[in-house]
Every structure is written in C-alpha cells, then in structure tokens.
Amino acid sequence: MIETRNLTKSYGTFRALHDLNLEVGEGRVFGFVGANGAGKSTTFSILATLLPPSSGDAFVGGHSVRTSPAEVRRLIGYMPDFFGVYDQLKTEEYLDFYAASYGIPAGERTVLIGQLLDLVNLSEKRDAYVDSLSRGMKQRLCLARSLIHDPKVLILDEPASGLDPRARVEMREIMKRLKDMDKTILISSHILPELAEMCDEIGVIDRGRLIARQSVREIQSMMKGDRTITVKLNGLARAAAGFLEERPFVSAIRRDDAAGEVTFSFSGSQTDQEELLAAAAASPLGIRSFAEEETDLEDVFLALTKGDGAI
C-alpha cells in the first residue's frame, strides 16, 4: 500500500533523506522511530504530497506522489506533527468543513461526524468551539479530521506528542481501534513503547537513512545478543542452575534460593530459546514461569543510532 523507492530529499548540500526504500503492506501498522531531524517528517511530508522528493519516488496505493498527487491525497489521511485549528469554528463545523473539502455530500455529513466524534471520544464537545478544547482533544479532533473521507492509509506524524499520560492512553486506545479497522498506518512517535504495542513493524531512521526495519521483537533480539531470562521454580534453584550450566548459549547464571528463581543471560536465537524452554519444561525442575525481561526500546534505539538519538 505504501512504497518508497530510493527516496531522497536534499536541501542544498544537506541530505534529509538518503535512498529510503520502504514497503508497508495493506492493513499493516508501521512505526517510524528516529531522533529529531532524522527524516521522519520529511518522509511523511513527501507521502502527503506536500514536499517534492529530490530523487526517487513514493507510491500510495500504486499512485506515484510525483505524477498522481491528487489520487494520493484521496487515499491518505494526514495528521501533521504541528497543526493549528480555526478558532472560531465549532467542533462539528470544523469537521463539516473538511468533509465538504473532500466532496462528501451535505446529507451524509451529520451522521458521519457523529460517528467520528464517537470514535475519538469527543461526542460531548460537538458544539464546543475548537479553540476551547484541550491539547489532547485537539489531537483527537485532528485525527477524526484525517479520517473524515475514510482513507485507506493514515499518515500520523507524532500523534501523541505533547500529551499528558492520560491523553496518551486515550490516543493509544483510538489507535488500536483504527488498527482493527484494517487501516494501513504509518506512524511516528517518540514514545517508543507505545509504538511497540501497536505496530507490526518498526523502522529506525537516523540521519536520513533507514538503519533497521524489523518487527519489534526482532529489533530487540538483534540488539541484545544476550537476553536476560528469569526462571521461577517450585523446586530448588540450585538444581535449575546446574541444569542451565550444561545448556548452550547460557551464561551469567545468578541464583536466588530464597525467592526460588534463577536469572541468566541467553545469546541464542529465538528458536534456541524455545528449545531451552521445552527442555526445561520436560525436566523435573518444576518451572513456574520462564520470562524474558523486556528491553526498553529506548535502549535499542539509542544503541542503533550509536547514542546520538535525541529522544
């Protein structure tokens, strides 16, 4: 549904984007991670037909942003990272204006606007002036605006930026609903764990280059090399430690007899890890739980960008 081919954008001698190649399938959610100025918003602006690429091309639904920008605009719902509102319009009028801008007949708009306000939890603000809404509400209203013409693709540039924790949770819930609606979503965020929760894939962009593009788990694995795993036991921790010492890829075993748990580092692949779990489960150790400690995506990101990522 979304594809970029050698997409490059230069400003004079500065290259904001460098041969970006990307494919996002229909119904997939792709998260874009990168420091400020890494090239996320530049990519989004090109896909939204607001910025011409210097070379290469980008396609949405098979339409080139270079040759068919009008068709691309019909397919996308775009939410910029910074946006303003028309302060003397009411919430309903605001959405009605954009509905008219997409050629939606006047007779269909009232019901449509009601459904969208419902989706973003703003039904009770239908008659409120847009200017009186909180930042979180304005973000949700902007999201509703981007959905007004039922686009197949959503391009959301930092939709949760600047929101307080409660507003972020609300935004995350809405994103999940959009994912369930089979929208193809390209989203960027600085709140990396939030991307991990909702994205199928994540791309890490640094200095205009896509330096990693994998599933959240794969990116974590790629970075870790050694994963930390904690095993809780009904039996003796000492027996478990002995069992682990004989297994490949296992190192740095730490035993906590009082808690009945063993923590160790594991450098094998996902398959190796699954084999270890199967062997442990088949042993008489009495395993209560076998859990891999979550590595913070921020750590992954910082490591991938060699610590220069300003997040």
Added chain:
Amino acid sequence: MKANLSNPVLMKEIKLRFRSPKSFVGILFYLAAMSLFVIGFIYLMTQDGSSGGYLDPGQSYLLFTMLTYIQLVLVLFITPGLTAGAISSEREKQTLNMLLTTSQTSFQIIIGKLLSSIAFLVLMLVSSLPLYSIVFLYGGVSPKQLLQLLFYFLLTTVAIGSLGVMFSTLIRKTIISMIATYGSVLALLAVTGFLSVFFAVLSQGGASPAAHLFAAINPAVLTASLLAPDSGGFLHEVTNLRWPIWLIYLLFYLVVTATSVFVSVKSLRVNMARGK
C-alpha cells in the same frame, strides 16, 4: 475547476468573518462616518446664505465626487489588508498543510479565499449605496454614473484583491505580503502618475502612447474621467491620443486579475514532479 457557492473555503471564510462582531462594528463605524460627512456637508452648504437654504445640483455633484474619492481610498487601502494574509495566515496558523491535503483543487481554494476576502468590502460598498443615493434627491448625478462607479470599484477591488492573494501565496510572512500589496497599490497610484507625466514631458507635445497608457491605468485618473467625462479630453490633449481610458483600464485590470489568480493557483501547491 469549479468555483460556485458550494466552495468549502468560501463558505467557511464567510462564516468566520461574519461571526466576528468586529466585522459589523467596522461597517457600523464606516457608515456612521459617511453619514456624518454627508449630513455635515449638506448642513454647511444649506447654512450658506447665498445658497438660499437648499443644495443646488452643482453642490450635490461635489458631494458625490467627494464620496466617490472616499470610497476609492477605502477600496485601495482596505483591500490589501483583507487579502494579503489570505494564504500566508493559514501557513502561519499551521492550517495550510491540512487544507492542501484535501481533495479541493488549488483553484477552488484560491477563488474561495479571494471571494471571501473581498465579500466584506463589497458589503461595505453596497451598504453605503443608500448614502450615495441622497445625491439623487438634489439632482446632478445620473443612476448610470452610480452604476458605472460601482462596477469600477468592484473591478478594482477584485484586481487588487487578486494581487493580495498572489503575494500571500508567494510570500510566507503576512507582514511582508502586506507590504508588497500596499507597495503595488502605491505603484498603481503614484508611480503610474509620475511615469505618465514623465513620458508626456518627454514627448514634447507629440503623441505619447506610454504617457496615455500609464495615465489610463491610474485609478485616480479613471475616477476623474468617470466623474467628469470632459476630463478625458484633457488627457487626450496632453497625449494626443484618443484611446478610451475605461477600455484600457478594464483590460489592464482584467489581465492583472487573471495573471494573479493563475500565479496563485500554480504556486499554492508544490510541483511534486519537479524534484529539487
């Protein structure tokens, strides 16, 4: 490329402009000032002992002339203020990108902005017509003249409004766009006048097309020519040419309007095919 009343930008802008009490207060003050001027003028003229307590057609015509120049100043100095921020203010308020990603054509957006900006001025002009009409009570002015002037004001408003929208599209900052638009109005008023005199002097009494053309596109000259058709003869004497002033004015301002709208439409959205 449709630009009818269903134009979403036009409807939204009109709603926003007329929702603000400032617009109505502005019209109120303008009409109040005009009314005071008209009543004051009639009072002073009829108090003069030689007038016999009534306004003669000559005085009525003088009132009409003064009102016309007030309206001209209104058109020339308010239109840039209303139009020079049409697009740049959307950019400054960070609403332009969202507008540009909708399905509206660039032509729809530009025409919506232009018409909504000048709608307020047209309302001011039309609402002052009853005041203008007072001169009919005293004679000296024909309805045809009034209609000619109204059409002339509309043409000038649309042309200057188009220039304002064009600068607003080309220039990112509203303040600089305003300066450029006011500068253009000043050029149309003062520079064309100066160049007309300059070429007339240079021709040393011979035919001077340049002097005639520069004079013909000057709003003050056409206003004088519409108010006193004989004044056109004065220009003909100076330039030794008999080209109709109104026709040159009409063609010039239609070209200005068309060019400005064309440039605005072409510049509103980036050319995605041209990589930079």
